[in-house]
Amino acid sequence: MxxxxxxxxxxxxxxxxxxxxxxxxxxxxxxxxxxxxxxxxxxxxxxxxxxxxxxxxxxxxxxKIIRSAYGSQTEYQDLSKEAIEWWNAWNEEIRSGKDLPPGLHPEDNVYINNGTLAFTDKDELPSFELETVRNMEAAGLGGTQLITMNPDHVEVAKRRGLGYGIDPFRCEERKKGNVGVLDTTGGVVVxxxxxxxxxxxxxxxxxxxxxxxxxxxxxxxxxxxxxxxxxxxxxxxxxxxxxxxxxxxxxxxxxxxxxxxxLCETTAGSVIMLKIPHDSPLFDRFAPERFPSWMWKLWDGADGGLYGFPRDDKGWMKIGYRGRKYTNPQTQPDGTVRSVPVTRYTPEKKVTQIPQSAMKVFKHFLAEYLPELAENGIDIELTRLCWYTDSFDxxxxxxxxxxxxxxxxxxxxxxxxxxxxxxxxxxxxxxxxxxxxxxxxxxxWQWRALEAGVKPFNILMEGITSAKAFENVAWSTDSDLRLGSKPRL
Structure with a gap:
């Protein structure tokens, strides 16, 4: 038409x-x-x-995370390059100080190019990361994807002032593997x-x-x-x-x-926020100029799918989880069951916690990779459900x-x-x-239907019987906000 x-x-x-x-x-x-x-x-x-x-x-x-790393999907890689040009231009516009909205100042940035580390606990790089490296090189962007196990790449990161992004979780010091890729085009969007x-x-x-x-x-x-x-x-x-x-x-x-x-369904990711006090020794450690954005076992199912950020200027540090995405199936006026967002601020029914299964993944990761948080008396301050709309592909x-x-x-x-x-x-x-x-x-992006025999990237509309449906989920409690114990997955 x-x-x-x-x-x-x-x-x-x-x-x-x-x-x-x-x-x-x-x-x-x-x-x-x-x-x-x-x-x-x-x-x-x-x-x-x-x-x-x-x-x-x-x-x-x-x-939010900025990354150009998209494996074989070079069309999104190109879209990221285009977006980063805009983000940099907006930073320059803000620095000019002309006609800024209330609360925004010339020293503010909306984009911080501090790198995005994708890493895993496996012995080898996932195929997604290898495809990213190849496709970025093919696009004339060689040298932007730095492999953490490659000594030459480590030296390049140090020369560029991005050495902190190679092993921000101190894996080598803790005798843990450090297998990943630092996307130097990426970083944080405020x-x-x-x-x-x-x-x-x-x-x-x-x-x-x-x-x-x-x-x-x-x-x-x-x-x-x-x-x-x-x-x-x-x-x-x-x-x-x-x-x-x-x-x-x-x-x-x-x-x-x-x-x-x-074609689409709304699903909830889980988010925790920690508060790093200004007088804590961790305030400098997790500063955006010393700590990258990161993604951990992004495509590894329910035990992975974590992502996180350095702390912001007020000390808030956010970690998200999309390894398992939850739904709130509700019968609609037309008789169809659809997932409906519900949040801390929903007028009728509120949700102030996150699923227990998500909390276990968070606490396992923090105990393994960021034990210094618990050692310094820092607990989880706030949780939220973050509702996205997933398409099947x-x-x-x-x-x-x-x-x-x-x-x-x-x-x-x-x-x-x-x-x-x-x-x-x-x-x-x-x-x-x-x-x-x-x-x-x-x-x-055109309207489409899942073809017969094709495996979807996201399985949608499983309804009230799904293990991901809220009514079948155990929820975290306030006591889970405390760190210091290592839960078993």
């Missing part, structure tokens, strides 16, 4: 002010669209995208500051934001007499006409767009809803989309306009 051509003055509605929605609004404005409105039920002007202040979207976070920066940029370019529990909350589509979508209705009862509606609600999208059944979904030429989704981030905050919107607007539709990523 040919795409509906939009005029620059046509009203465009975006539902969701997370990474996909923010980036889309920014690039629509950069491309000259004059009538763009973003709706979100959460007032990010107040919370400033801070999870601790009540913002519970996946984008509302301390930090997620909450980045979102505030983009929201402000979009506003200065004329994008309107309605951030309110009623006026900004999606209630339903609006239809004409022929049943055609002509806009949205918000929970304050108002209707908003639109020539294009982009649904970009993160983990809440599959509930709002039931056509995604079988781990690729995004950026396309019109089948049978529609007004409603479009931008979703399926599958836990690896925030790094593209600067440039994913450019691609979304390209797709909206029908530009260069034969590009590999554009085709991968």
């Amino acid at each position: 040919p795409r509906r051509q939009l005029e620059k003055s046509d009203p465009i509605v975006i539902v969701g002010a997370g990474a996909f929605g923010l980036s889309t609004s920014l690039h629509l404005a950069l491309r000259g669209y004059k009538n763009v409105t973003v709706f979100d039920k959460h007032d990010y002007e107040i919370s400033k995208y801070d999870y601790r202040s009540g913002a519970d979207s996946a984008s509302s976070d301390l930090n 997620a909450d500051k980045a979102c505030r920066f983009v929201l402000h940029k979009a506003q200065t370019l004329g994008v309107k934001f309605v951030l309110d529990a009623k006026a900004g909350a999606f209630e339903s589509y609006s239809y004409d007499s022929a049943g055609k979508v002509i806009g949205v209705k918000t929970k304050d009862g108002r209707k908003h006409l639109a020539k294009k509606v982009v649904v970009a609600c993160g983990g809440w999208t599959p509930t709002l767009v039931p056509q995604l059944d079988g 781990n690729h995004y979904v950026v396309d019109d809803v089948p049978g529609q030429d007004v409603v479009m989704v931008a979703t399926g981030g599958s836990g690896h989309a925030f790094k593209y905050l600067p440039n994913i919107g450019k691609w979304i607007v390209d797709i909206m306009e029908g530009v260069e539709m034969e590009r590999t990523l554009v085709k991968r």
Whole structure:
């Protein structure tokens, strides 16, 4: 179906002010669209995208990982290169001090290029890392992926001031294997500051934001007499006409767009946060200029899938777990069971802990690789569930809803989309306009179904009988926040 051509003055509605929605609004404005409105039920002007202040979207976070390492998926490798150019440009823009949002200062960075270490407890590098090294070299980016067991690479890291990233967990000192690759193109994105920066940029370019529990909350589509979508209705009862509606609600999208059944499902990753006091000897040890972002046994199933960061300027250090992704299956009005996000801030039913199985993986890792935390009396201060939307093949979904030429989704981030905050919107607007539709990523992001006999990357919609469903999960308790004991897996 040919795409509906939009005029620059046509009203465009975006539902969701997370990474996909923010980036889309920014690039629509950069491309000259004059009538763009973003709706979100959460007032990010107040919370400033801070999870601790009540913002519970996946984008509302301390930090996210930047990496170019994508194994054989060179299309994402290229997308990362493009994104990093934007991140560096944004750092320069912030340093200029011109027209910054409240709370952001010229000395702030939204991207810290301190490297991202992918490591394992195996004796050899996983095939994913080997493919990354080969493909980065083929792309003319040789020397950016430094193998921890290669003495020449270790010397290169030291010369570049990245020696801390080769063995940040002191594996050699502890007589443990140190098998990994340091992606020197990668590092940390300061997620909450980045979102505030983009929201402000979009506003200065004329994008309107309605951030309110009623006026900004999606209630339903609006239809004409022929049943055609002509806009949205918000929970304050108002209707908003639109020539294009982009649904970009993160983990809440599959509930709002039931056509995604079988293609996408919202799943919960588990996160712990520790607080490193300024007067602790560990404050310097875990500083971003001395400690990289990292990923541990990323593709090894439930016993791996950890990732983490250096501490931030206030001492918070975050570690996440996606080795096992949990679901909250709930029967919807149409009778279908779908996973629905529930968080610490959900009005009706709240969740303030994480699954016990996730906590065991966290504590096992901390005991093995960061015992100095417990030795210095540092415990887990806060936990959260971080809701992503997984697709069955781990690729995004950026396309019109089948049978529609007004409603479009931008979703399926599958836990690896925030790094593209600067440039994913450019691609979304390209797709909206029908530009260069034969590009590999554009085709991968089209609406699709799992082919018979093909093994999915993510198994979706297992329902209430799944071991990952909340009703079948044992939950951690406050006593689990204490470190110091080594649990058995």
